Amino acid sequence: MTVTGDQHLVKQINKSLVLETIRWHSPISRAQVSQVTGLNKGTVSSLVNELIQSDLVRETGPGQSSGGRKPLMLLFHHLAGYAIGVDLRVDSISAVLTDLQGNIIERTEQPLQTNDVEKVCSILKDAIHSLIAKAPESAYGVVGIGVGVPGIVDENGTILFAPNLKWQNVPLQHVLAAEFQLPVVIDNEARTGAQGEKQFGAGQESSNLVYISVGHGIGTGVVMNKELYKGSRGFSGEAGHFSIETNGELCSCGNRGCWELYASEKALFRQAARLTEVQQQLRQTGKDSPDMELLVSLAANGNAAVIGLFQQIGMYLGIGITNLINIFNPESIILGNRMTIAQPWIQETLFHTVAERALPYHQQQLQILFSQLGMDSTVVGAASFAISQFFTRTKVLVD
Ligand SMILES: [Zn+2]
Structure with a gap:
């Protein structure tokens, strides 16, 4: 039988559809794959056989039956590569x-x-x-x-x-x-x-989300209708450089008063370096500048000045997050990267600022989450x- 170009393309698309279905829903039976994809059982069977031959799919023992013979279940072979x-x-x-x-x-x-x-x-x-x-x-x-x-x-x-x-x-x-x-x-x-969070972490159930990476600087990744939004040249997401203070400090990007100058580790460490308790700790440990571990341990020991700094970071994070919520109306905001280590001290002022400032309709069915993959997002x-x-x-x- 000769296969025309069109038939070849249709087969490619169907095979990929079957593979994606097994990848995200395994264990799954052939009949269920047929239901999910809308492809007929014969087509599914032949494509599944090819996927088994290419080692991307494996068969396992019988699954639940709704009566009659129990079906063999298909598993995505995640160790094929x-x-x-x-x-x-x-x-x-x-x-x-x-x-x-x-x-x-x-x-x-x-x-x-x-x-x-x-x-x-x-x-x-x-x-x-x-x-x-x-x-x-x-x-x-x-x-x-x-x-x-x-x-x-x-x-x-x-x-x-x-x-x-x-x-x-x-x-x-x-x-x-x-x-x-x-x-x-x-x-x-x-x-x-x-x-990472969309595919394997806290964002798996959300079609529209904004991930905010708060480390040395601040960056964001926006998922719209389940797809990562890239922008015309792939440069989207530089929310760390939107201004939250009109006449604020000069930023390395050339702008003034950028969000990351007030809500990132950079902002936290610069202010922490001025605290007497922190300076004392630095002399004792021989470190040149404060880091997250030092500040978190001081906060955990009830140091009011450091806790105050974290609360201020939470407030500034809340201001930027409010802007993002009002623009994108996401289902989820996911906070990631190193600042999440300070979750116990930043979350109250962050949640409070958003509750007070974001548009009320945008706050309905919105969840603000901390990354599920931790530092691995x-x-x-x-x-x-x-x-x-x-x-x-x-x-x-x-x-
Ligand atoms: Zn900037």
Whole structure:
């Protein structure tokens, strides 16, 4: 039988639909796949057989029956391949090896004492090599690499501008693809974190959400109608640089009074460094500047000045979040990255500010959540980009 171009395309689309259905609903029977996809049972059976042959789907024991013979259940074979996810931060590199379902199998953390491009790239390559070496035997091996970076990235995976790293025009995708001969996805760390929480974390049930990464700076990732919103050139989400003080301080982006100057770690540490108790602790521990661990331990011991600073951060976070709620009317706001460690001290003023200021209709059916993946939102999101790209490519794997 000759297969025309159109038939070939239809088969590709159907096969991908069947695979996605099994991927997100397993264990599932052939009859259920047929119900969910609307494809007839014969088509589903033949596509499932091909997916079993290509090791992406496996069969398991009989499931629940509504009478008659119990059906064999289908499982997505999440160990058919692996992906690398990286969170490139200003002061460290966090990298993981995940299976095709985003479960973390191995991880490595490397501190960065420099932001020199060549040195950082060399540490990054070593970290990725070490994880690839640990990937178990599988049908597809390591299928790709995803990296979240604290900056603006173009469609070729070049970091155009990362103010906190002081990087400009670094062709990271090209550098990593040349080193590893694997597909590489580079995206902004906050959008990558949004992807992680949407696919595998606190945002799985939300079609419209805003993920807010509060670390050294602030970035956001917006999911609209289940899709990550990119903007015309992929630069969306720089909410950390919207002004909340007209004549505020000058920001590294060129604007004044940016949100991240009042609500990020940068803002917190700068103010904390002026507190006598903090200065005392720094002298005792030999550290140059305050960090999250130090401030959280002081707050946990009831230090009123530090608790006051956290409450102020919560209030400023609430102001920016109010703006985002009024613009996007999301189902969920998800807070992620390092500031979430201070959840017990920031959440009250944050919730209070939003309750007081956001438009009342926008507050109905809105939930403000803290990330479910903790500090792993970005690494898991980065791996998820690589996995999604792999499944887009496997659509082509039709005879
Ligand atoms: Zn700015």
